Amino acid sequence: MNQIWQSIASDGNTQWVLWSTLLLGIASGILGSFALLKKQSLVGDAVAHASLPGICLAFMVIGEKNFFLLLVGAAATGLLAAYTIQLISGTTRIKKDTSIGLVLSVFFGAGIVLLTKVAQMPSGNQSGLNDFIFGQAASLVGRDVQMMAITAAAVILVVLLLFKELKISTFDADFARGIGLPVKGLNFLFMSLLVLTIVIGIQAVGVILMAALLITPAVSARYWTDSLTKMVIISSFFGGMSGMIGTLISTLGKGLSTGPFIVLSATFFFAVSVLFSPHRGIVSTLLRRKQNDRRLAFKWIMKELYNQPEPLSRNNLFLQSHFSNGQCKAVLKDLLEKGYIQEKERIELTVAGKEKAYQYKLVDEILELKDMYPNDMAFDHLEWLEYGQAEQISREQLVEIDEKITAFHDQFVLPSFTSAYEGGNKS
Amino acid sequence: MSYEMWIIVTGALVGASCGVIGAFLILRKIAMLADAISHTVLLGIVLAFLVSHSMNGAFMLAGAVLVGLFTAFAVQLLNSGGIQEDASIGVVFTSLFALGVILISLYAKDVHLDVEHVLMGEIAFVPWETVSLLSFGELPKAFVMLGSIFLLDLLLITLFYKEFKITSFDPGMAAALGIPVLLIHYVLMVMVSVTSVAAFDSVGAILVVAMLIAPGATAYLLTDRYSAMLLLSGGIGVLDSTAGYFIAKAFDVSISGSMAVAAGIIFTLAWILSPRYGLLSRLFSRHAVHKLQR
Known part of the structure; x- marks a missing residue:
C-alpha cells in the first residue's frame, strides 16, 4: 500500500x-x-x-x-x-x-x-x-x-x-x-x-x-x-x-x-x-419477503384463534397453517410477549388480543368490500388503510369502519328484502 | 498431407462446425450470447489449467463447458432480474473475460497461454503439434480435437433436429408439445462452448465469434429453408476459412484475422447480391414497383 x-x-x-x-x-x-x-x-x-x-x-x-x-x-x-x-x-x-x-x-x-x-x-x-x-x-x-x-x-x-x-x-x-x-x-x-x-x-x-x-x-x-x-x-x-x-x-x-x-x-x-x-437488491428483497411472511402469519394466527369457537392446541394450529412450524412458534412467542394470547394447555386470545383480532377482521373485510365494489366503497378518508398502517388504528376509526360495513350491508341486503315485502303487500 | 493442407483442413473444420451452430444462433436471436460464451471460455481454459497444470484437452473441454453454461445461466438470471438482455450479456462476459486475462497474466504466463495466442490463435503451428492415433498415424492435435467436436455437433443436431427446429421458431408451441425448451437451449450452449474451446486453440477468440456469426448471417440472407440454411451456413463457413487462408498467404498477415475479414467480405457480397434479400434486388424491385405505379 x-x-x-x-x-x-x-x-x-x-x-x-x-x-x-x-x-x-x-x-x-x-x-x-x-x-x-x-x-x-x-x-x-x-x-x-x-x-x-x-x-x-x-x-x-x-x-x-x-x-x-x-x-x-x-x-x-x-x-x-x-x-x-x-x-x-x-x-x-x-x-x-x-x-x-x-x-x-x-x-x-x-x-x-x-x-x-x-x-x-x-x-x-x-x-x-x-x-x-x-x-x-x-x-x-x-x-x-x-x-x-x-x-x-x-x-x-x-x-x-x-x-x-x-x-x-x-x-x-x-x-x-x-x-x-x-x-x-x-x-x-x-x-x-x-x-x-x-x-x-x-x-x-x-x-x-x-x-x-x-x-x-x-x-x-x-x-x-x-x-x-x-x-x-x-x-x-x-x-x-x-x-x-x-x-x-x-x-x-x-x-x-x-x-x-x-x-x-x-x-x-x-x-x-x-x-x-x-x-x-437481493438482500433487501429477501428481508422484505421475510417480513411480509411474518406479518401474514401474525394476522392469520390471530384471525384463526378469533374464528375458532374453542381455544386451539399448538399442534392443531400448526396442522392448519401453511406457514412453517418455526415461523408459527416465533409468531406465538411474539403474541405472548405482546399479551394478545395466553397459553395454558391450549392457546386462547386475551381481551386485548380479541380486540386486535377483531380489528384485523374488520380491516380485511372492508378492504375486501372495497375491492369488490370500488364505486360504493370509495371513501377517500379510508385510503390510509391500504398503505399498511392498519396496525395503528384508533378505536374511533374502528367504530367508523364497523359502521361503514353495517351500512353497506343494510343498503344492499335489507332494502331489497323490505321493498319486496312491501311491494307484495300492496298488490 | 502437406503443411498447407492441414491448415486449410483445420480451418475448414472450424468453419463448418461454427457455421452449422451459428445458423441456430441467428434463428434464435442469441448471437451475442454466443459472442459472450466464446469470450468466457477463456476463463474455463485458465481454470482448467490451474487445476490440472496441463493443457490437457479433456480438462479444457470440461472447464469450457462449465464456464460456458455458467455464462448462459448468469445472463438469464440477470435478465430475469430485470436487466436488459444486451446489458446483462455485457456485464457477464466482460467480467469473466477480465478475470480470465488477469489469471493468465498472474499464474499462467509461462505456458503458451499468452494473451496474443488467445486473441489470434496459432493456426500456423497446428500441423506441428501432433498426436498418434491408432491406425491413422500422426495427426495434428487440433485436427483430432476439432474433428471429434464436429462429429459430436453433427450427432447432437441429427438427434435433436426436430426439437431444435421447433424451439427455434416457436418456443411456445414447443413447450406445449412437451419439448424441454430450456434443456434444448442449454444443449446448444454446451455445443457453443465446446466448439469455441476446440476452435479457440487454433484460431483464437475473435475468429470464433466471426465464424459463429458471419456464415449463419450470410446463409440467412440466401435461403428461407431451415435445412438449407444449416447446410449453406456450414458450407459458407468452409468457404470463409479457405478464402481467409489464401488472403493471409497473399498478403502475409494473420491467418485467423484474414479469415474473419473473408467472412466479412463474403457476407457483404451476399448482402448486396442476394437474389431475394440483397440490396440490389431491393433496389430493382422498388424500381419495378414505381414503374408499375406509373
Whole structure:
C-alpha cells in the first residue's frame, strides 16, 4: 500500500493517469446510462472492437505513434462500424444483435490483420499498438494523458449542457420531435460522444473490455434509482471509482494490463449493487419477503384463534397453517410477549388480543368490500388503510369502519328484502 | 498431407462446425450470447489449467463447458432480474473475460497461454503439434480435437433436429408439445462452448465469434429453408476459412484475422447480391414497383 501512495505522491505522471482514468470513468458512466436506456449497450462493444483497425491504419499512414491521429483513425472506423450495424439491421432481416456481433468480429479481425502488417514495418515493433488490446494506462505519458483527461472533461461538459435535450430524445423521441428538437442531430451527437469516450478509453481499458466501462456502471446505477439524473450521478461515481481503483491495482505489479482490473472493479460495484441496493437488491428483497411472511402469519394466527369457537392446541394450529412450524412458534412467542394470547394447555386470545383480532377482521373485510365494489366503497378518508398502517388504528376509526360495513350491508341486503315485502303487500 | 493442407483442413473444420451452430444462433436471436460464451471460455481454459497444470484437452473441454453454461445461466438470471438482455450479456462476459486475462497474466504466463495466442490463435503451428492415433498415424492435435467436436455437433443436431427446429421458431408451441425448451437451449450452449474451446486453440477468440456469426448471417440472407440454411451456413463457413487462408498467404498477415475479414467480405457480397434479400434486388424491385405505379 505504502508503495502506491508514494508513487502517487511523488510521480506527477501517475497523478495525471489517475485523474484521466477518473474522468474517463465518469464520462463513460454518464454516456453508458444513456446507451443503456437507448438499448444500445452492445453497440459500444462493437465500436470499441472496431477502433482497432482505425488505429492500425492511422499508424501505417503516419508511420509513428501520434496519439491524436491514432484516435482520429479509431474514431473513423468506430463510427463506420456503428453506422454499418444500423445499415445491416435496417436493410436486411438480420436482427440487431447479430449485426453487432458480425460487425464487431469482422472489424476486429481486420484490426488483427493490420496489426500483423504493422509488426512487419521497420518501426512497427516498438509501436506498442498491442497495448490497445487490453489497455496499459501506465504506459500513457505526458501530453497523451492530458489530452485524454481534457477530452473526457469536454465530453462530460457537453452532456451536462445538453442534458435535458438528450433526456427527452432518449425517453420520447416523438415528443422531442414535436417540440422541435433536432432528434437526428442529437442522436448523431450522442453517437459521436460515445465513440469519442470509447476512443480515449481504449488506451487505458483496451478495445475488448472497453464495453464494460460503458455498461457495468450504468447497470449498477439502475439498481439504486429510477430517476435518470440520479442514475447518471451514481453511474459516473461507479465509473470514476472503477477507473481509478483499477488503475491503482494494476500499477502494483509490473506489466499488468489496466483494463481487466478496471473491469473487475466495476464488477465489484455491480455485485454490491445487486446484493445491497435498497429496493431491488437481493438482500433487501429477501428481508422484505421475510417480513411480509411474518406479518401474514401474525394476522392469520390471530384471525384463526378469533374464528375458532374453542381455544386451539399448538399442534392443531400448526396442522392448519401453511406457514412453517418455526415461523408459527416465533409468531406465538411474539403474541405472548405482546399479551394478545395466553397459553395454558391450549392457546386462547386475551381481551386485548380479541380486540386486535377483531380489528384485523374488520380491516380485511372492508378492504375486501372495497375491492369488490370500488364505486360504493370509495371513501377517500379510508385510503390510509391500504398503505399498511392498519396496525395503528384508533378505536374511533374502528367504530367508523364497523359502521361503514353495517351500512353497506343494510343498503344492499335489507332494502331489497323490505321493498319486496312491501311491494307484495300492496298488490 | 502437406503443411498447407492441414491448415486449410483445420480451418475448414472450424468453419463448418461454427457455421452449422451459428445458423441456430441467428434463428434464435442469441448471437451475442454466443459472442459472450466464446469470450468466457477463456476463463474455463485458465481454470482448467490451474487445476490440472496441463493443457490437457479433456480438462479444457470440461472447464469450457462449465464456464460456458455458467455464462448462459448468469445472463438469464440477470435478465430475469430485470436487466436488459444486451446489458446483462455485457456485464457477464466482460467480467469473466477480465478475470480470465488477469489469471493468465498472474499464474499462467509461462505456458503458451499468452494473451496474443488467445486473441489470434496459432493456426500456423497446428500441423506441428501432433498426436498418434491408432491406425491413422500422426495427426495434428487440433485436427483430432476439432474433428471429434464436429462429429459430436453433427450427432447432437441429427438427434435433436426436430426439437431444435421447433424451439427455434416457436418456443411456445414447443413447450406445449412437451419439448424441454430450456434443456434444448442449454444443449446448444454446451455445443457453443465446446466448439469455441476446440476452435479457440487454433484460431483464437475473435475468429470464433466471426465464424459463429458471419456464415449463419450470410446463409440467412440466401435461403428461407431451415435445412438449407444449416447446410449453406456450414458450407459458407468452409468457404470463409479457405478464402481467409489464401488472403493471409497473399498478403502475409494473420491467418485467423484474414479469415474473419473473408467472412466479412463474403457476407457483404451476399448482402448486396442476394437474389431475394440483397440490396440490389431491393433496389430493382422498388424500381419495378414505381414503374408499375406509373
